[in-house]
Amino acid sequence: MKLDRLKLSIEEVPFKKSLSFVPLINKLKEHKTLNGSLDIQGEAILKLVEEKPELAKVDFNIKDIEKYKDEIHVLMSYFFTPVQYREEIGVVATPFDDQNFYFTPKYLELYGNENLTVEMVEQKEQDKCFKTFSMLFYAYSMILKRFYNFELGLGYLFMYKVTDKLNDLVKYYKLEFDKSCIDISYTGKLPQVSEEDLHKMINDPMNMDFWLETLPLDKFKFSGFLPFRYVDVSQIEVISSLKSQLLEKSSIINRNNFNQLEQNVRSLLELPNLKLGIIALGMNQGNVENPSDFWHGFLDADRFRCEDYRGTMYEEAGMQGMPVLVNDLSKKENPNHVEKALLDEGIRNIAIVPLYNDDELVGVMELGSNKAYDITFSKLRIIKDIIPVFSIAIQRTSEELQNRIEAIIKEECTAIHPSVEWRFSQAASNLLLKKERNETSQMEEIVFPNVFPLYGAIDVRHSSVIRNQTIQDDLMEQLDLVRNVVAKVNEIKAMPIYDQLIYKIDYFKDGIQKGLSSGDEMNVLNFIRHEVEPLFPHFEENGDEVTQTIANYKSNINPELNLVYKRRKDFEDSLGIINDCVTSYLEQEEEKAQSMFPHYFEKYRTDGVEHNIYIGESIANNLSFDRIYLKNLRLWQLIVSAELARKTDHLKKSLPIPMDTTGLILVHSQPLAIRFRQDEKKFDVDGAYNIRYEIVKKRIDKAKIKGTDERLTQPGMLAIIFSQEKEMAEYQRYLEYLIAAGYFEDQIEYHTLEDLQGVYGLRAIRVKVKNGKEEKDVLKLAEELKIEN
Known part of the structure; x- marks a missing residue:
């Protein structure tokens, strides 16, 4: 979700809300009326309410939570069975509020563990705005369904990242909520919203100000409570992150990028001791070869070359096309030279995974651990879906390395196509003979007469148009980011010079929106670099809000190019x-x-x-x-x-x-x-x-x-x-x-x-x-x- 497009001028939700257990009580009574009976749990809750009628207040005072904590535990057992209470990360809150009043033990462990860092996946600077936006979005989904019979499809909007400081393993949780115990009421005449208005709203979902104007919420009241569950989606998120990383050209060449890949694979498999290795290995007429010299393996490439891997589990994996797993290398009888070297490197448990591209072996992935039985075939199944992406990455890396080698050859000498090498050798030989006879000469002309040409092209459609559009998009984003900085400073301490800078920024935006002309990009970047960015140290003297806005700007700037380079990339x-x-x-x-x-x-x-x-x-x-x-x-x-x-x-x-x-x-x-x-x-x-x-x-x-x-x-x-x-x-x-x-x-x-x-x-x-x-x-x-x- 692109939060930079989010439009929301308010900080608090505009509707009324109150804590109440009445929706749950009514739900159970209705179920009993329809079916004649309830399960033991439901009967226990209704009996409790009879004994404690104060639980059925329409507006339950949040300050009384501690007083009735045992009773509330019984009420919440409708959502968290004893097993779920012990095993799940859950919390219950007042409607669309941060007032949590019921927690599972694992929730308290999560937020009480000083070795764990819990943060929203979205940008921190926008947490508050994004939370308000999400609450409004959820609220509208209920209102539209309840009063207008319009279903607003929702995925999950909250995602949390949990990092273990001790081993850097990462887990991701999506936040799911149960809206069955929320009652919605409206004071006065219900606003009329046409089908056309509804479609305008869903076509501009990030502009919540427009939603609030079309369907005001100040007369709505939400009563009840919201149970939340933290659902582990680590595999999905880490695999998605790995795929994105592997699409980068330098994903496995650059050592820092490779280390990040290794850490992501550790998180995915939940193995803090895991080591990752990738080697470009191929099979040529039954022999192991390294076609591109790419080597991020467990063993040093200077000590172990392709021929050293013949007859080992590496060749076995390549020949069979299946992973080879050794649970404990130290227990192998008569280990070969490669296995001895791996043990010397502290590798006891190892899996060799062949990497294929278009049915051709392009490399192997090494997964190793210093603990026996760490890696299992069930662990290997987890990474099954990203193996093809690793294959593409190593294929691209091998080709890139080959291209670099070719480029060096072309720079240092002439790159000759094999089909005509014979003619160049012939010409060079003739030149040497002439020089031996002390004849002044130069290399003869090389001409091939009477040849038939064939020409073909695969071209990217509208590439110039797409390239210009990506430049436009990046420039517009950078102008928006820098405008946010100046606007924030002007909001805190208004000065005419800031108005002039905002005018100049808007002038550039209007021009770029109409179309990109020659010189526009350089003019915009020169203006930002020479007239706005030098003022940032002065701007930061105006407080933390400005400093955070500047930090947001810098986080979106490519550090090498010093500009926004997203769509162009x-x-x-x-x-x-x-x-x-x-x-x-x-x-x-x-x-x-x-x-x-x-x-x-x-x-x-x-x-x-x-x-x-x-x-x-x-x-x-x-x-x-x-x-x-x-x-x-x-x-x-x-x-x-x-x-x-x-x-x-x-x-x-x-x-x-x-x-x-x-x-x-x-x-x-x-x-x-x-x-x-x-x-x-x-x-x-x-x-x-x-x-x-x-x-x-x-x-x-x-x-x-x-x-x-x-x-x-x-x-x-x-x-x-x-x-x-x-x-x-x-x-x-x-x-x-x-x-x-x-x-x-x-x-x-x-x-x-x-x-x-x-x-x-x-x-x-x-x-x-x-x-x-x-x-x-x-x-x-x-x-x-x-x-x-």
Whole structure:
């Protein structure tokens, strides 16, 4: 719940309330009248009330609680049976008030234990406001149900975090209440609330001032009491926290973040002695390997490498795909070298959990303890649902490390695609021979003539619009936060200069709400950093309320960037996850595609991922080229594009900001030449005629269907652009087959495109990608199609 949007100008609830046991008494009498009898407990309560009629007062004086504590214990046994009284954390309070008058022993233990810290999960600065808001929300739910027959769905609004200071283990409790013993009365004529008013209220739930104006509460009275139970939701909350942490790019690389993960897993399993380890381990032809050098394991990576884990429980877990649990390492006969080292590290109880991503082993998780039998299979079942998230995290971490290594290689030397390494080696060898003959020379030009290009792209839809919106949202939040600071100071000690600052803040807000222009972000940040933030020390001299408001501002500021960086971070994380998914799958399938026929492949990230492929005899050293390989590669590209559309669509619901992707393929049947440019360390098309191909590539992503304003590229669809009829006929055959294979919906659209600058006569096929889970072997599909020359 975003409390910064909460609007509430009052501090106390505006309705009348009183403690009364009458609702309970009436409830029991009614039940007895309807059913003819009550259970022993109910009869005992009614008999007690007959003996002590003062308990049936409409307004029971809270000061008399101690006097009648034994009698009240009997009344409350209706809600807390003897077993529940002993085992549950419970409390009973006056209606919508902090006057608690009945407690279970575990409640008193919770709040009486000096080693436990109990705090609301919401921000402390807003506790009072949030409590009032929650009470009003609960009250309205009862009023709307009782007087207007309108059900207002409620989850739980109060959440408490309990931290054990001795071991830092954390538990979470949601607060549930029983409203069955509350009577509501109204003095005077009941306000008329239309259905339209009700919908306006529920559409703006955070604006409680609007609710109070629409349906005033000052004539309502709540009589009775509210029993509350603290329900343990630690597993749900800790698992949710773990998932959020693991989505962070540096979740397991950064040591501090990793330590926090370890502490959360301890809390989840309630094991203060637990140790967590994660290692990037894979299996290659039955052998253990570490593809990315990522290592947060129990044993030092400098002392133990992959080959040391062969024949151990680590390899066993990876081979079987199941966790391996050892209850007590010290009791094992003839422990191997790894088990001896673990014992030396104080590990007696250990579980090795394999981590899989797309059915491929990407690593193992270590769970260890210095106490035997700490970790059990029932404990492992608790973390079952977060194992896939750990797998994704280690996969992303491995890829990130590999990208860093590649970046260093690209900076220090040229990154050469394996398919063309032979040609660079040949050129380097020729250069060495010339230098040995004392000939003045430079490295020869590297050109591959007569190659066929394939181009494809998976693009994030409206990424620029979403990026601008996230910047707007973050700037607006920061302006609201800093305005709260200045407004609070002005409220305590009014000065004209504060009014001028508030005017300037509102001026920036109005401008940003209308749209983000070039320079707006820098102007806002410069104003805040140079004109407002330097005044904070002076502001804090005005008391604790101002200091708390400033602390709230600072808590929402990213310490590294010195600005609010929430929605932008969500956008960058979402874009990164999409690109990671696309890149990972593209690289995986491209590696397989090399077995068809060697070809040059390159990819690059924008707001999405684009790829270029060049295939031809000049690239394949000493291999004879046939157009069958080009056709196979085109079919491969179609299938991969469909699978990427499916994967990004499935990924959408788990992203911080859900984003759609579009797919695009450009068909070019004429061979061209590519030349390696030494200055940019990359390949480019060679020759004036071939440059047109590059121009087309750069402009087609915004192409529109002729005679409309509709963009060709659409979410969930694959667009194929071509300029020749024979290309269309070839791709039509592929699509008809892939429709039958379940990759696309059975409808092929044919379109003519609007002319682009310098590009005319383009046409397109568009098909809708069909949802599906089955992934066939991409390379075998060409054989099934029986492509002919």
